[in-house]
Amino acid sequence: MTRALTRKGEATRARIVAGAAAEIRERGVDEVRLEDVMAHTGTSKGQLFHYFPDGKEGLLLAVAQHEADQVLIDQEPMLSNLTSWPAWLAWRDRLIERYLAQGVKCPLNGLLGQTGRRAPGAQAIVTGLMWRWQTAITEGIRHMQSTGDIDPDLDADRAAAALLAGIQGGVLLLLSTGKIDHLEAVLDLTIDSLRAGARTGGS
Amino acid sequence: MTRALTRKGEATRARIVAGAAAEIRERGVDEVRLEDVMAHTGTSKGQLFHYFPDGKEGLLLAVAQHEADQVLIDQEPMLSNLTSWPAWLAWRDRLIERYLAQGVKCPLNGLLGQTGRRAPGAQAIVTGLMWRWQTAITEGIRHMQSTGDIDPDLDADRAAAALLAGIQGGVLLLLSTGKIDHLEAVLDLTIDSLRAGARTGGS
DNA sequence: CGGTTTCTGGACTTGCGGGTCCATTTTTGC
DNA sequence: GCAAAAATGGACCCGCAAGTCCAGAAACCG
Structure with missing residues (x-):
């Protein structure tokens, strides 16, 4: 069930986590908007919620x-x-x-x-x-x-x-x-x- | 210049700080809304901004x-x-x-x-x-x-x-x-x- | 190949909560 | 007691950022 990620998908997901982590380290959790993560990782809102259906909560957990x-x-x-x-x-x-x-x-x-x-x-x-x-x-x-x-x-x-x-x-x-x-x-x-x-x- | 607080005023201000502190201890900073402080201390929004012109920022500092x-x-x-x-x-x-x-x-x-x-x-x-x-x-x-x-x-x-x-x-x-x-x-x-x-x- | 699934982009909605404003009441100081 | 200043209540505004939705592109698999 956790299966469903293609090569590309996995790469994108990893990029999001790493980028978000960097952003958070730099500026703090509650200063980082989803929008910042998008800009910093070159992704769209659709992708964020595709890989983290629970939204910010899930992303933060992964980070x-x-x-x-x-x-x-x-x-x-x-x-x-x-x-x-x-x-x-x-x-x-x-x-x-x-x-x-x-x-x-x-x-x-x-x-x-x-x-x-x-x-x-x-x-x-x-x-x-x-x-x-x-x-x-x-x-x-x-x-x-x-x-x-x-x-x-x-x-x-x-x-x-x-x-x-x-x-x-x-x-x-x-x-x-x-x-x-x-x-x-x-x-x-x-x-x-x-x-x-x-x-x-x-x- | 810091002068301008009557007895009553000072009491209210203290009540706000103490109440906000308790609320924050209980539930965490970013879970506490101004509204919660108002409810918990029996004050109105007008009072909050009267005693803390810088808003939440100033209140947090006092707390x-x-x-x-x-x-x-x-x-x-x-x-x-x-x-x-x-x-x-x-x-x-x-x-x-x-x-x-x-x-x-x-x-x-x-x-x-x-x-x-x-x-x-x-x-x-x-x-x-x-x-x-x-x-x-x-x-x-x-x-x-x-x-x-x-x-x-x-x-x-x-x-x-x-x-x-x-x-x-x-x-x-x-x-x-x-x-x-x-x-x-x-x-x-x-x-x-x-x-x-x-x-x-x-x- | 071709059907199916996954991936991507971005426009749109929504609710929350901080901050503004002002009218009214109370206190102060002379 | 009475003007000025402080205290109070609460309706209203407004921006932001999370979350939704769907249409089109790319990737997968037999």
């Missing part, structure tokens, strides 16, 4: 999923290979570099709150993104515990939760203040803290 | 300021008295309790991104809030350093930045997932980390 996936892809291959301290630092550097580059034009900004309100399903997309993100961090910590680089008594899930929250807050503050300082501080201090109780262990 | 102030007030008197470990824990408990209670109905949700887009000045309000918040935390850390409860070599500003980011992210994740776990993890792990290098001193 949200697209952006959520991108957030994790941008952290690869580092995020899936947190197997040594240099690897952790490389990941840290990638995050800083990534968010410094995009500055205020953050996909999360569109996802959180804004998209969340409009599209009910967007909430699920955000939750899914956070879950995958945190899981990857947890696995990294577990691996380091298995090699003795992190205290095995540490609650990996809890530590990953705290780190993820720190990152989210750091990005949030980057959006508000324009400074990367918070994100840097969180990453550096948290990673240092993880290194602290290495094989010396204990209370 | 944002009101909510920003409230966020800090809700943390008092703990936030301004981080002078012992029990005090820190009391502050921690207040935060958890506060956010657990309000759950998804978070003023920040309205402030960040949403209001920020619409009202240019809202950005400044958020920045101001974060600055005041972080300053209070920094002072708490400095005080603990002066009593020897925290390693004096620690960069208080940086640590406060990280903690603030963690809190923001924790709240963000509370909004997304409905779980308080992230916020708890951040507070507990960060405070533990601050306690760690007490008077034993650094490396």
